Amino acid sequence: MQYSQRGGREIYMLLVIDVGNTNTVIGIYQDEKLVTDWRIRTERNTTEDEFNVLVTNLFRVGRVEPRVIDKIIISSVVPPMVTILDAYCRRYLGRPPHWVNAKSYKGMKILIDNPEEVGADRIVNAVGAYQKYKKSLIVIDFGTATTFDTIAGDGSYLGGVISPGIMIASEALFHHASKLPRVEIFEPPDRVIGKNTQDCIKSGIIYGYAGLVDGIVERMKAEMDPVPAVIATGGLAPLMSGVCKSIEAVESSLTLEGLRLISSMLAD
Secondary structure, three states: OOOEEEOOEEEOEEEEEEEOOOEEEEEEEEOOEEEEEEEEEOOOOOOHHHHHHHHHHHHHHHOOOHHHOOEEEEEEOOHHHHHHHHHHHHHHHOOOOEEOOOOOOOOOOEOOOOHHHOOHHHHHHHHHHHHHHOOOEEEEEEOOEEEEEEEOOOOOEEEEEEEEOHHHHHHHHHHHOOOOOOOOOOOOOOOOOOOOHHHHHHHHHHHHHHHHHHHHHHHHHHOOOOOOEEEEEOOOHHHHHOOOOOOOEEOOOHHHHHHHHHHHHOOO
């Protein structure tokens, strides 16, 4: 593994990128410490040059020197971004990235009908969660889709559930019910029974999804032995953890940490 000399000692600098359908999360690790991270919108129609302008500004604010990056690892569920980011890394960072998928990472047994169907982000989340907890788990990711992934006590990936994400469902409601106002759902209403239209919508979305989460988790637990711990990640995880009875912990940097762990297991 290659290290760079910084301040008289060797420090390993890793760039991790997770590309989701709605947002892309970028992080910089110094050895095993996440020193800074950013969440930006995923732009499918960008170019490597435009992406470089954006990231260069982020690096400048975060006081990150691109030349000190030793390694890059990326997970993506947006196929058009693969070509863009690969070109960006090669042209502006001077090195190719490692791409995570079921073919490239063999460190976790994937026990489903077609392992190649598992999204890279779900593999990364599973790895990050199991390496921290070392037990049977359910990992809920509140992203564009709300995904539920199950990991056995021996670290095998068992399968999961995919449901429409909270924001996707909300946008469908606002789009198809023209008389309903668009509302922000950053916090739940004080009561389930709304006294005005906005609180009725908030309650339906937030408490409705809490019921979905708790219901699916209960059914998953009935099919798993031993009983799994339940953790959550994704942008809305802190909000939903406050209204879901089943969520035991929130791991906001789970995907980035999973990428770091996978990178550490790979040869340069």
